[in-house]
Amino acid sequence: MTDATPTQTAASGSRTLSAAAAAFEKQARVVSPARQTIRRFLRHRLAVVGLVIATLIVLLSIFAPLVTEHGPNTIDLRARNQGPSAEHWFGTDRTGRDTFARTIYAGRVSLAVGVVAVAISVAIGSILGAVAGFFGGWVDSLIMRFTDVIMTFPPIVIILTVAALAGPGVRNTMLVIGLLNWPIPCRLVRAKFLAIREMEFVVAARALGAPRRRIIGLHAFPNVIDVLIVYASLGIATAILLEAGLSFLGLGVQPPTPSWGNMLNPARNVSILEQYPWQWMPAGAAIVLTVLAVNFIGDGLRDALDPRMKI
């Protein structure tokens, strides 16, 4: 920025005047909404901290083989249950596998489950929500009563039941969490669509004879993207917690594939809990850090996109 300062103004007359005019023009230039959003987000201190932590965790998981030379499943029976050392930063587990390596490789699985599960629930939720909100009437009532039914169950109870029936594994865990979490995005999208349906630009598009598919997809849908982004960020946190809970109980991701949840599972045994805290604490810390970071980001996004938004 070349702001005209008082000293410059004193120096010479007409040149500074034009400089001031230029500076004024620069300031008055319209800032694009996207820019404003990014600015508001960056002003949210906790959100920026969250973004930094989340980026670090994602990078560690993706570049796990470069960060550590230990494999997540390399068994070393001569180094069982060892405490943290220079060789094994977080110690080793009961078969001598490196806990640090397992924790960062587990990030791949846990983050993937979170992202895919949210993608599934956002896809289902926004389609059903758009249909319900746009068409209204009995279609709306039917879909809304269905979400009521799904939302009546305590999430973990219904997820445990379905997980027990479907069987464990990475793919099933993603599906179960994704297929049971769509009611929230569905309600959000429906509420927005109910309002949008009556707005002039939609009425205009309808009057011009645009097909309904085009109105929903091209005219109405862009207006719910901000709500969905905020939901997705908070939803990833929920999905990561659910995956970890399921795997903790032994009904989610199965060993030897490491996930943060199934690394906590051996700690259900009191003697492991007491004697080898380094075997379960890193996974626990990873869960809390990730969820905290994602929640901060979600909060920042909400404030940046629309402070009045209620999620």
Next chain:
Amino acid sequence: MGRYIQRRIAIAIPILLAITVLIFLLLQLTPGDPLDSYVPPDQPLPAEQREALRRQLGLDRPLVIRYLYWLRETVQGNLGYRAKTFEPVTDAIAHRIGPTLLLMGTAMVIGITVGVSLGVLAAVKQYSILDTVLTVLAFLGVSLPVYLAGLLGLYIFSLRVSWFPSGGFQTPGEPFSVLDRLHHLILPASIIAINYVASTMRYTRSAMLEVLGQDYVRTARAKGLNEKLVIGVHALRNALLPVVTIIGAYIPNLLGGAVFIESIFSWPGMGRLFLDGVESRDYPLIMGMTLILAIVILTANLLTDIAYAIVDPRIRYD
């Protein structure tokens, strides 16, 4: 008011029916033959005997007929028998419901009292260091999953410093005493309450801040009322209105927390029973418990709506 309650109940009934259908269908989709839970699959049994047993159990009937049979028995309070022990499901639940109610009730009391107090404190001292610390702690509390809190709590308070027993709900071999029960209860109940405290606090804080900006609070201050009275009577009473809604809304989460905490602390309640059922694929037990939990939650939602309508007369009843 009476009509409002009637209407809310009338809406709840079809939802409940839909839930029964869903639960029934869910278990029909399970792989494997239901006969296997009566006769082990590796045990040779002549085909005609299998058929006879199938007919005797009614498994040859169409799905709709089986659903109606199941519904008729369920309405009469017969939830069937556990697959392995043949204990009636209702008995199994009846034995376990007491400890769970105790655990959840205590957690709720802790959650509401601590959460509301901290929320008021944070709102009154808005933007102070205390407020910032509490806000960050609340974030931490919401982000800390109950199973991890359980492991950490057990590790720190029972194994490192033995303030509390590491599990069970009374000292084995000793007669029942209230103190002993409390000693076993406090740690798991506080851990379940962490999430609850955190969200009640955030809720109370924002409700309180909204109320504190209202004209009648300024009037109360202007006429020289004691600040304690302004906060405690004029502001808090109105700020608590929205907090009422989350009391009911949080029951599903508490039940979910009970599954983990009862498992970690060997608490003999419904959460552990449910987990046992899931692990041994005890379908009658899973069905019965899911149904009961759904009814509990529906009732809680209903009571929340009614309570809200009572405390806030501005709610429209139609």
